[in-house]
Amino acid sequence: MPLSTTLEPPISGGPELIKAERLSHAFDYSLFENIDLTIRENEKVAVIGVSGSGKSTLLHILATLLKPQHGTVELLGSDIYSLTPKQQLAIRRFEIGIIFQFHYLFKGMSAAENIEIATLLSDTEFDDALLKRLGIENVVHQRVTELSGGQQQRVSIARVLSKNPRLIFADEPTGNLDDETAHIVMDAVFEHIEKVSGALFLVTHDERIARSCDRVYRLENQVLEQIQ
Numbered sequence: 001m002p003l004s005t006t007l008e009p010p011i012s013g014g015p016e017l018i019k020a021e022r023l024s025h026a027f028d029y030s031l032f033e034n035i036d037l038t039i040r041e042n043e044k045v046a047v048i049g050v051s052g053s054g055k056s057t058l059l060h061i062l063a064t065l066l067k068p069q070h071g072t073v074e075l076l077g078s079d080i081y082s083l084t085p086k087q088q089l090a091i092r093r094f095e096i097g098i099i100f101q102f103h104y105l106f107k108g109m110s111a112a113e114n115i116e117i118a119t120l121l122s123d124t125e126f127d128d129a130l131l132k133r134l135g136i137e138n139v140v141h142q143r144v145t146e147l148s149g150g151q152q153q154r155v156s157i158a159r160v161l162s163k164n165p166r167l168i169f170a171d172e173p174t175g176n177l178d179d180e181t182a183h184i185v186m187d188a189v190f191e192h193i194e195k196v197s198g199a200l201f202l203v204t205h206d207e208r209i210a211r212s213c214d215r216v217y218r219l220e221n222q223v224l225e226q227i228q
């Protein structure tokens with residue numbers, strides 16, 4: 001059994017926005033055991049690791065989507081898996097943005113409609129400047145199915161940022177993007193975190209992008225090891 005991986009919080013003394021303690025989870029085999037992780041205000045944390053090591057599962061657990069078999073997750077001070085479904089929904093709606101590997105856009109709608117749904121639900125404004133910045137201002141009125149994978153990825157990122165969440169969980173957000181666009185997108189995400197004094201939990205295979213975060217961990221052999 002691996003040793004408990006207790007990770008020291010960073011030097012900054014800001015409030016703890018994401019705090020996981022003693023997380024363990026298994027499917028057919030154990031993915032990780034006794035993981036502790038704290039992410040404070042204004043911090044960006046990346047996790048890398050080989051395919052199948054459990055990175056997405058860890059992201060789902062932190063992002064309220066999957067109850068861990070052991071351990072606790074606090075978001076903005078609330079123990080999320082002890083909340084009622086209604087309370088969980090409110091946190092998901094107003095405080096959490098999840099950038100999924102596979103977008104999950106509404107395919108029958110235009111890009112703009114996909115973004116509008118998010119702004120309506122979270123009571124925020126449609127941000128034209130953000131679309132321009134992400135280079136999708138000329139395609140927003142097209143149906144999502146007419147867009148390239150990279151354009152769809154940017155629409156899904158615009159949808160998440162438009163909600164103005166404090167906590168962003170991003171699973172391979174630059175997987176479909178060329179290097180230049182990947183950097184534009186990550187800069188927009190980083191700036192957003194700064195603007196809202198939020199926190200980012202990023203899963204990526206791109207080591208350069210991981211290294212641009214404040215801390216980097218590798219998930220391997222059931223252990224989350226800090227490598228930067």
Ligand SMILES: Nc1ncnc2c1ncn2[C@@H]1O[C@H](COP(=O)(O)OP(=O)(O)OP(=O)(O)O)[C@@H](O)[C@H]1O
Nearest residue numbers: 027028031049050051052053054055056057058203
């Ligand atoms: N809902 C599920 N039911 C059963 N097994 C699952 C489930 N979700 C994930 N797994 C398994 O858990 C393991 C870890 O999956 P996960 O998606 O967390 O890995 P990952 O490190 O994110 O991989 P990748 O880099 O390829 O996205 C895999 O073997 C996967 O098949």
